[in-house]
Amino acid sequence: MIIPRNPRLTPAQLEEVEKIVGEFGCRIQTIVGAERCIYAILGDERHETMMNRLLGLDYVARVDAIDSPYKLMDIKSSLAEGKRQLAGVEIGKEPLFIAGPCTIDPKNPNLFYETAQAVKEAGGHILRGGVWKPRTMPYSYQGDNAALDILLEARARTGLAINTEVMDTDHLRLVLEAGIDVIQIGARNALNYPLLRQIGAQTAGSKTAVLLKRGRPMAPVDEFLAAAEYIVSAGNPKVLLCPRGTLPSMDGYRNHPDESITQLLKAKSWAPVIVDPSHSVGRAAYVPGAALAAMAYGADGFVVETHIDPKSGIGDDPKQSISPAVLATLITDARVIWKLRQKY
Amino acid sequence: MIIPRNPRLTPAQLEEVEKIVGEFGCRIQTIVGAERCIYAILGDERHETMMNRLLGLDYVARVDAIDSPYKLMDIKSSLAEGKRQLAGVEIGKEPLFIAGPCTIDPKNPNLFYETAQAVKEAGGHILRGGVWKPRTMPYSYQGDNAALDILLEARARTGLAINTEVMDTDHLRLVLEAGIDVIQIGARNALNYPLLRQIGAQTAGSKTAVLLKRGRPMAPVDEFLAAAEYIVSAGNPKVLLCPRGTLPSMDGYRNHPDESITQLLKAKSWAPVIVDPSHSVGRAAYVPGAALAAMAYGADGFVVETHIDPKSGIGDDPKQSISPAVLATLITDARVIWKLRQKY
Amino acid sequence: MIIPRNPRLTPAQLEEVEKIVGEFGCRIQTIVGAERCIYAILGDERHETMMNRLLGLDYVARVDAIDSPYKLMDIKSSLAEGKRQLAGVEIGKEPLFIAGPCTIDPKNPNLFYETAQAVKEAGGHILRGGVWKPRTMPYSYQGDNAALDILLEARARTGLAINTEVMDTDHLRLVLEAGIDVIQIGARNALNYPLLRQIGAQTAGSKTAVLLKRGRPMAPVDEFLAAAEYIVSAGNPKVLLCPRGTLPSMDGYRNHPDESITQLLKAKSWAPVIVDPSHSVGRAAYVPGAALAAMAYGADGFVVETHIDPKSGIGDDPKQSISPAVLATLITDARVIWKLRQKY
Amino acid sequence: MIIPRNPRLTPAQLEEVEKIVGEFGCRIQTIVGAERCIYAILGDERHETMMNRLLGLDYVARVDAIDSPYKLMDIKSSLAEGKRQLAGVEIGKEPLFIAGPCTIDPKNPNLFYETAQAVKEAGGHILRGGVWKPRTMPYSYQGDNAALDILLEARARTGLAINTEVMDTDHLRLVLEAGIDVIQIGARNALNYPLLRQIGAQTAGSKTAVLLKRGRPMAPVDEFLAAAEYIVSAGNPKVLLCPRGTLPSMDGYRNHPDESITQLLKAKSWAPVIVDPSHSVGRAAYVPGAALAAMAYGADGFVVETHIDPKSGIGDDPKQSISPAVLATLITDARVIWKLRQKY
Structure with a gap:
């Protein structure tokens, strides 16, 4: 989940974000709210480098992980x-x-x-x-x-x-x-x-x-x-x-x-x-x-x-x-x- | 309990410390150890200003309180x-x-x-x-x-x-x-x-x-x-x-x-x-x-x-x-x- | 952002969630991922009671707020x-x-x-x-x-x-x-x-x-x-x-x-x-x-x-x-x- | 520095304390205050077992170390x-x-x-x-x-x-x-x-x-x-x-x-x-x-x-x-x- 600093990403920013997550087999889904957009990452968020690259973008305020950083230890495993x-x-x-x-x-x-x-x-x-x-x-x-x-x-x-x-x-x-x-x-x-x-x-x-x-x-x-x-x-x-x-x-x-x-x-x-x-x-x-x-x-x-x-x-x-x-x-x-x- | 920065206080430092605690009705007892001295405060340590003044001395490393900062709430009251x-x-x-x-x-x-x-x-x-x-x-x-x-x-x-x-x-x-x-x-x-x-x-x-x-x-x-x-x-x-x-x-x-x-x-x-x-x-x-x-x-x-x-x-x-x-x-x-x- | 305990909400659960956020003028957007769904809240998340009610649902693992809990202090105000x-x-x-x-x-x-x-x-x-x-x-x-x-x-x-x-x-x-x-x-x-x-x-x-x-x-x-x-x-x-x-x-x-x-x-x-x-x-x-x-x-x-x-x-x-x-x-x-x- | 639970140690307690620190080459100096006594440890407090044994006594409230747990790293070394x-x-x-x-x-x-x-x-x-x-x-x-x-x-x-x-x-x-x-x-x-x-x-x-x-x-x-x-x-x-x-x-x-x-x-x-x-x-x-x-x-x-x-x-x-x-x-x-x- 990507939360941008501004109410929404520009087209060029969105393209850059999509390119990054694409390298790791993920896609972006835009969530259009009343006042702002947020951007969900579809796919496996457990790529530390992907997450680090997203955090490195200066127009990104936060990147919240939804998945836990383990698989076998999970109660659902x-x-x-x-x-x-x-x-x-x-x-x-x-x-x-x-x-x-x-x-x-x-x-x-x-x-x-x-x-x-x-x-x-x-x-x-x-x-x-x-x-x-x-x-x-x-x-x-x-x-x-x-x-x-x-x-x-x-x-x-x-x-x-x-x-x-x-x-x-x-x-x-x-x-x-x-x-x-x-x-x-x-x-x-x-x-x-x-x-x-x-x-x-x-x-x-x-x-x-x-x-x-x-x-x-x-x-x-x-x-x-x-x-x-x-x-x-x-x-x-x-x-x-x-x-x-x-x-x-x-x-x-x-x-x-x-x-x-x-x-x-x-x-x-x-x-x-x-x-x-x-x-x-x-x-x-x-x-x-x-x-x-x-x-x-x-x-x-x-x-x-x-x-x-x-x-x-x-x-x-x-x-x-x-x-x-x-x-x-x-x-x-x-x-x-x-x-x-x-x-x- | 006063712990000095150096192994012991100089006579002038000790005098200054004694003067401070004396204003609050306390006395100093010197404890002579093998390698260093420490200085016990005899009397009621619950004077915040006294403790603050001792802490303000640059040759003092620590001032440890022995008494708790309350009386009526104490289990011994x-x-x-x-x-x-x-x-x-x-x-x-x-x-x-x-x-x-x-x-x-x-x-x-x-x-x-x-x-x-x-x-x-x-x-x-x-x-x-x-x-x-x-x-x-x-x-x-x-x-x-x-x-x-x-x-x-x-x-x-x-x-x-x-x-x-x-x-x-x-x-x-x-x-x-x-x-x-x-x-x-x-x-x-x-x-x-x-x-x-x-x-x-x-x-x-x-x-x-x-x-x-x-x-x-x-x-x-x-x-x-x-x-x-x-x-x-x-x-x-x-x-x-x-x-x-x-x-x-x-x-x-x-x-x-x-x-x-x-x-x-x-x-x-x-x-x-x-x-x-x-x-x-x-x-x-x-x-x-x-x-x-x-x-x-x-x-x-x-x-x-x-x-x-x-x-x-x-x-x-x-x-x-x-x-x-x-x-x-x-x-x-x-x-x-x-x-x-x-x-x- | 609602993260359910299970990979997805049942239809009845989703309905309950939609009903709650609806009372506060918000809507739900479902984000369908490869392994799991998450549920975005569209509208103003600054309703503490809404957030508390969502957290009170036992099939909800987390509710992440996207908005900050202040408006006038915000750098965008x-x-x-x-x-x-x-x-x-x-x-x-x-x-x-x-x-x-x-x-x-x-x-x-x-x-x-x-x-x-x-x-x-x-x-x-x-x-x-x-x-x-x-x-x-x-x-x-x-x-x-x-x-x-x-x-x-x-x-x-x-x-x-x-x-x-x-x-x-x-x-x-x-x-x-x-x-x-x-x-x-x-x-x-x-x-x-x-x-x-x-x-x-x-x-x-x-x-x-x-x-x-x-x-x-x-x-x-x-x-x-x-x-x-x-x-x-x-x-x-x-x-x-x-x-x-x-x-x-x-x-x-x-x-x-x-x-x-x-x-x-x-x-x-x-x-x-x-x-x-x-x-x-x-x-x-x-x-x-x-x-x-x-x-x-x-x-x-x-x-x-x-x-x-x-x-x-x-x-x-x-x-x-x-x-x-x-x-x-x-x-x-x-x-x-x-x-x-x-x-x- | 040993702070007892009660205002002072009994003679039997003091004897036990002296025996423990004696095994590690230390001595006890009693500090007689107006309302309570405390007991200084003279010698090297860097014996973890000695300190643990003192802490294990149920009539002891606290044991405060005066020395730091290192020698070579000390600014005085x-x-x-x-x-x-x-x-x-x-x-x-x-x-x-x-x-x-x-x-x-x-x-x-x-x-x-x-x-x-x-x-x-x-x-x-x-x-x-x-x-x-x-x-x-x-x-x-x-x-x-x-x-x-x-x-x-x-x-x-x-x-x-x-x-x-x-x-x-x-x-x-x-x-x-x-x-x-x-x-x-x-x-x-x-x-x-x-x-x-x-x-x-x-x-x-x-x-x-x-x-x-x-x-x-x-x-x-x-x-x-x-x-x-x-x-x-x-x-x-x-x-x-x-x-x-x-x-x-x-x-x-x-x-x-x-x-x-x-x-x-x-x-x-x-x-x-x-x-x-x-x-x-x-x-x-x-x-x-x-x-x-x-x-x-x-x-x-x-x-x-x-x-x-x-x-x-x-x-x-x-x-x-x-x-x-x-x-x-x-x-x-x-x-x-x-x-x-x-x-x-």
């Missing part, structure tokens, strides 16, 4: 059909719960094993644990390959599926060799398109799911879904969308909570939404409220940081991990809200 | 004690529900009377209805004094308490004469301090409550509570805090939902939080999710736009009012979540 | 013609400079008189000075009617035109009696529509100009211009648009600087843009950079806080007022940049 | 000394200008060669040109290794230094083999710490500079500088900070312009600031205003998209590239403003 099974849960039939520490401490593997057992007993389906960590400061702990073995051992002991974040292709190779169940992409890499594409390609046809966090930027819904499209179009449709808070907040939370974006994602896409309230609010006391709110907004589940003894943890655990006892209560209550929510 | 009763509800013992149309249509009073009756049957405690409306465009409907009579008549017919927005002192005089139960201050006037002060003073000692919306600005928590302090310090402690979404949103919602701010308000203040999900999300289909999320975040209740026939409404009703049937279900479910939430 | 003269300056032919303290200290009138004289000598055209002040905390200094006499006396002594902020109708009455030259509306009242309307009506046909600050909210351009439309449509076209920073900033500035919005305002409206860098950045050391940047973005002038002895000032002066010496240099440099800017 | 020479320009003695197309079209190398020549004639110092491009949609043009040869050929023909963006380690290897002069890290990878670290390490001791864009997120100043610290601490201090707009904007710009952040970066760090106005505003007509504003805010130079024939370009060129003629004028004017700015 054929991918919307079919069951989505993960860790024994049929998503959409019951909620999915992922829990575990922010960061695995390689010096204290027992803390992780005990947490893993407690997550299982609390009703969690998938065990999370950070092997490598993106940290704001270069001088902070950045992770350790040895933690991957601890994660695998915990899977062996508990039977829980496992989830960890990868930050580059070296990490990716290691977790694929280990047969990870869920690969997590963090907020800082959420728009790292070469990495998204590689993950999609290397897990194509496998059982591995990909948990894609929302970009820290307050990424618009369409940009978030377009990032997921990189993974899906490269071959892996088992993507989970994970809001986790946006801009840093001044007001007592770590980030601006965005549990509410769940409703918008659900309106536009078929993909499951698994919310991360821990990074959103950033303090343990606020996590249960945010996790339950996520269920009220219609989330398919949550991923919540949990530690058998938060104050002994490293990474974000001391401030934002909840105890397994709180997790157990939370899962019970989340099931109640999930059920209430189905009627709307 | 003596106002935190005591029961808060409104429309027969003891707030904190059970949730409070306010519902009704965005705008009363003075040409169709029966639509309002029927809605009022339906709100009562659905379990609402207070009836809302806009008499005057702040509209973005000067050419849109701006309200009508005649609608106040309709609101009063609905109270007489149903026995429900009533709530409407005032935008200036003329409105205020009229609603006080009418014995309004709850005066609403909208987002656009949320920092209109002369109006806040007048409302506080003119309702001092009365039974009238004041529902203060959060400023559209993404007002920080402290600024929101300081605005409420204007009302309370002028004489009326019956203030209700009402988040209603912040910046306009690009993504399908009307505003950025801020139901989540409830937890922060509760951590800092004793005041009841009554969330407005209708203005937050701005479309009827998204309202129940947001209303239930508000309860999950710990709200004391909600105010939700409801209309017996939304598409016949004026103002925002056609897009964001829910039907009385949805309201009834929502109130039932909200009670369940409110109860679950008490355990955290 | 007939108001764009004609000269704009203020304080001896023809706006658009040379830049306009407003300067003076944040707040007039009624206990020290000489500080104000000396500042006024210094503003004149530095090349300022209009003298600003706060008589009444909106303050975050109810316990801070709120202004004093006596300061108005000091402002008038300074005008008498220097011959400079004068500018002050009004917050309510009592203030308005007083400044109109005093024959103020420029009435300022602050960020907190920037969407206080009853006040805007009254100011527009009571200054209709007079020589008084109105300096309207941008709402603190990060008010979108259209909302800012629509607020100005309240003043202009009530009778006074002598409106000046004043960006002054938006959301509070965490990063060392007082607010997020928005000098850049100047270019967008200029693209959409004929109204002069007078930027306030003092409230934008909030510290004297950053003011010159922001003031010069405003000129580079194409502003018609600036309003900058200046004080003969900033550290003796009250209000924001100690932190953000520049000295008259800096003002003089700044005005000289601003003229250079203003001139360079005309060629683009 | 020894790196602030010494000359910074790039492409024949001594930064700080005269402004630096980078220009060229958004994206090199491998099918039309002559367009690039002609643009390169025109950039040189307009007074540019470094030639930019995108070889690989992060695009929102996976279906858009993503770049081509062949474009790197074109870039190198343009360097050979003009003698200009060259700059291009890398998105992963494959790109990095190729540009290092080619002896690139300036490596660009785009907004989407601005917090991709493994990549930042690798670039820093692999260019350690070389003449290669690194242009680090500000993260799209509205990255806070400290996070931006901490990201640069990854590069510098890995061995390469030749880092250039590049603001390029933040959140997507609704209002006619592509992003929210952030030229203003220049002043904050300059107050905290010694690193040169080279602003990108093209991505900030996103339309050619707005670029000169933003580029000149950047100089007014104190930038050391700019990087601006320029194309010999913008409408023939690919990538963002058609909408945001300026012509070489505009570039030439812009560089002349920028030199004037740069010079004016030095006096403040």
Whole structure:
């Protein structure tokens, strides 16, 4: 949809516009209003260069896209059909719960094993644990390959599926060799398109799911879904969308909570939404409220940081991990809200 | 807390700083660290001029306030004690529900009377209805004094308490004469301090409550509570805090939902939080999710736009009012979540 | 422009849509694309109720407005013609400079008189000075009617035109009696529509100009211009648009600087843009950079806080007022940049 | 600085706090105020785990950091000394200008060669040109290794230094083999710490500079500088900070312009600031205003998209590239403003 600066395009301007869209297989339909004309683009608007060339015309005030910038992620795509099974849960039939520490401490593997057992007993389906960590400061702990073995051992002991974040292709190779169940992409890499594409390609046809966090930027819904499209179009449709808070907040939370974006994602896409309230609010006391709110907004589940003894943890655990006892209560209550929510 | 640009203040700088804070009855305590010194202000930091003068010193990098900019609204103030009763509800013992149309249509009073009756049957405690409306465009409907009579008549017919927005002192005089139960201050006037002060003073000692919306600005928590302090310090402690979404949103919602701010308000203040999900999300289909999320975040209740026939409404009703049937279900479910939430 | 959720509306849906827009004198034109249809609204989209009713249809995904929500402020309106003269300056032919303290200290009138004289000598055209002040905390200094006499006396002594902020109708009455030259509306009242309307009506046909600050909210351009439309449509076209920073900033500035919005305002409206860098950045050391940047973005002038002895000032002066010496240099440099800017 | 929820810590709480900070070599100093105590942390606060553990205590309301989360980037670090020479320009003695197309079209190398020549004639110092491009949609043009040869050929023909963006380690290897002069890290990878670290390490001791864009997120100043610290601490201090707009904007710009952040970066760090106005505003007509504003805010130079024939370009060129003629004028004017700015 082209909105000109003046009430209508001159014949020469219209000709130029038609020529541009014609190169991309589109046509123009003029809409004659009482006071002004606007110009609809018929055809596929998903040509960035076409749109950029139209925006570059100084007699054009706005170019509004009607189509979304993704196809496979769209709620109307054929991918919307079919069951989505993960860790024994049929998503959409019951909620999915992922829990575990922010960061695995390689010096204290027992803390992780005990947490893993407690997550299982609390009703969690998938065990999370950070092997490598993106940290704001270069001088902070950045992770350790040895933690991957601890994660695998915990899977062996508990039977829980496992989830960890990868930050580059070296990490990716290691977790694929280990047969990870869920690969997590963090907020800082959420728009790292070469990495998204590689993950999609290397897990194509496998059982591995990909948990894609929302970009820290307050990424618009369409940009978030377009990032997921990189993974899906490269071959892996088992993507989970994970809001986790946006801009840093001044007001007592770590980030601006965005549990509410769940409703918008659900309106536009078929993909499951698994919310991360821990990074959103950033303090343990606020996590249960945010996790339950996520269920009220219609989330398919949550991923919540949990530690058998938060104050002994490293990474974000001391401030934002909840105890397994709180997790157990939370899962019970989340099931109640999930059920209430189905009627709307 | 004064943080200097250099590792420490010179003796002359320190003397200047001490002189400034001394004028306001404060003292400086130097904190000697390994690499730098910082300077604590002992006494009451709530002197804006003192803080501004410190910030004006070019050798000062930051001045961090420790105290909050309000006293009566603070969770530690003596106002935190005591029961808060409104429309027969003891707030904190059970949730409070306010519902009704965005705008009363003075040409169709029966639509309002029927809605009022339906709100009562659905379990609402207070009836809302806009008499005057702040509209973005000067050419849109701006309200009508005649609608106040309709609101009063609905109270007489149903026995429900009533709530409407005032935008200036003329409105205020009229609603006080009418014995309004709850005066609403909208987002656009949320920092209109002369109006806040007048409302506080003119309702001092009365039974009238004041529902203060959060400023559209993404007002920080402290600024929101300081605005409420204007009302309370002028004489009326019956203030209700009402988040209603912040910046306009690009993504399908009307505003950025801020139901989540409830937890922060509760951590800092004793005041009841009554969330407005209708203005937050701005479309009827998204309202129940947001209303239930508000309860999950710990709200004391909600105010939700409801209309017996939304598409016949004026103002925002056609897009964001829910039907009385949805309201009834929502109130039932909200009670369940409110109860679950008490355990955290 | 109506974008349906499904690729096209059913005949019954189309009929409903046509009926709604028909009530407001509009028609629908269907645009048939390869994969989907969209529906243009022919006629005047500035009916909020029509747009709300369309948004209320559950089969409608989006309703995009093509028209701006204002008429008189539009760059195409007939108001764009004609000269704009203020304080001896023809706006658009040379830049306009407003300067003076944040707040007039009624206990020290000489500080104000000396500042006024210094503003004149530095090349300022209009003298600003706060008589009444909106303050975050109810316990801070709120202004004093006596300061108005000091402002008038300074005008008498220097011959400079004068500018002050009004917050309510009592203030308005007083400044109109005093024959103020420029009435300022602050960020907190920037969407206080009853006040805007009254100011527009009571200054209709007079020589008084109105300096309207941008709402603190990060008010979108259209909302800012629509607020100005309240003043202009009530009778006074002598409106000046004043960006002054938006959301509070965490990063060392007082607010997020928005000098850049100047270019967008200029693209959409004929109204002069007078930027306030003092409230934008909030510290004297950053003011010159922001003031010069405003000129580079194409502003018609600036309003900058200046004080003969900033550290003796009250209000924001100690932190953000520049000295008259800096003002003089700044005005000289601003003229250079203003001139360079005309060629683009 | 620890601010407790209650007016003071109990002895047991204080002991726990002292124990935690003691593990990291810090001590606590109690500051006894009239109404409350606060607790200063003496020692190095840059231990994320220590800060997280303190935040995890439920009797702690806030933990304010005094130190910045970087050392080498700090304006007080020894790196602030010494000359910074790039492409024949001594930064700080005269402004630096980078220009060229958004994206090199491998099918039309002559367009690039002609643009390169025109950039040189307009007074540019470094030639930019995108070889690989992060695009929102996976279906858009993503770049081509062949474009790197074109870039190198343009360097050979003009003698200009060259700059291009890398998105992963494959790109990095190729540009290092080619002896690139300036490596660009785009907004989407601005917090991709493994990549930042690798670039820093692999260019350690070389003449290669690194242009680090500000993260799209509205990255806070400290996070931006901490990201640069990854590069510098890995061995390469030749880092250039590049603001390029933040959140997507609704209002006619592509992003929210952030030229203003220049002043904050300059107050905290010694690193040169080279602003990108093209991505900030996103339309050619707005670029000169933003580029000149950047100089007014104190930038050391700019990087601006320029194309010999913008409408023939690919990538963002058609909408945001300026012509070489505009570039030439812009560089002349920028030199004037740069010079004016030095006096403040």
